[in-house]
Amino acid sequence: MMVKAAFLDRDGIININTGHAHKTDQIIFVEGIFKLCQTLQKLNYKIIIITNQAGIAKGYYSEKQFHELMDWMTDEFQKQDIDFDGIYYCPHHKDGLGDYQKICKCRKPEAGMILKAAAELDLDVSQSLFIGDKMPDMIAAANAKVKDRILMCEAAKEEAVSSNVQNLNIRPFTSHSAVTQWIIQNQTEA
Numbered sequence: 001m002m003v004k005a006a007f008l009d010r011d012g013i014i015n016i017n018t019g020h021a022h023k024t025d026q027i028i029f030v031e032g033i034f035k036l037c038q039t040l041q042k043l044n045y046k047i048i049i050i051t052n053q054a055g056i057a058k059g060y061y062s063e064k065q066f067h068e069l070m071d072w073m074t075d076e077f078q079k080q081d082i083d084f085d086g087i088y089y090c091p092h093h094k095d096g097l098g099d100y101q102k103i104c105k106c107r108k109p110e111a112g113m114i115l116k117a118a119a120e121l122d123l124d125v126s127q128s129l130f131i132g133d134k135m136p137d138m139i140a141a142a143n144a145k146v147k148d149r150i151l152m153c154e155a156a157k158e159e160a161v162s163s164n165v166q167n168l169n170i171r172p173f174t175s176h177s178a179v180t181q182w183i184i185q186n187q188t189e190a
């Protein structure tokens with residue numbers, strides 16, 4: 001049976017985006033992220049991280065360091081009774097080093113990571129949502145035909161109406177608590 005998913009960007013949604021974070025002491029969790037994930041899980045969404053990690057391509061940190069950080073993050077979320085059902089990352093960049101230098105189909109705004117997750121985990125994108133803090137997240141979600149595209153950042157409203165991104169039907173929010181409220185409300189109305 002296909003299940004619905006909440007696709008979550010990492011930097012800016014799980015943790016405050018400090019730029020190429022790769023060590024635990026660089027991680028501050030965004031306010032309300034645990035409550036948001038607990039709510040999603042209670043509503044039977046699989047929680048899938050979808051993250052561009054150009055820092056790997058650029059040699060700022062290794063894939064091993066990325067995995068170590070994600071293992072730690074997974075533990076921190078498990079302490080809050082939250083399980084990540086999948087973690088997908090893109091280590092490529094057009095200006096990357098060696099094999100990482102690549103124009104790929106996985107780096108957002110491309111839909112590759114979402115489509116891969118959906119295929120591997122039997123996810124129904126037409127019942128799923130994506131929560132991101134930047135336009136490439138929203139475009140990737142639209143490209144993958146994810147139903148609800150939630151932009152959570154300070155300037156969400158302005159960005160959601162900006163002229164070159166019309167027709168994406170973005171839902172703008174400026175806090176995780178507001179997103180959580182909307183998801184609960186949307187669920188009861190569905």
Ligand SMILES: [Mg+2]
Nearest residue numbers: 009011012133
């Ligand atoms: Mg982000």
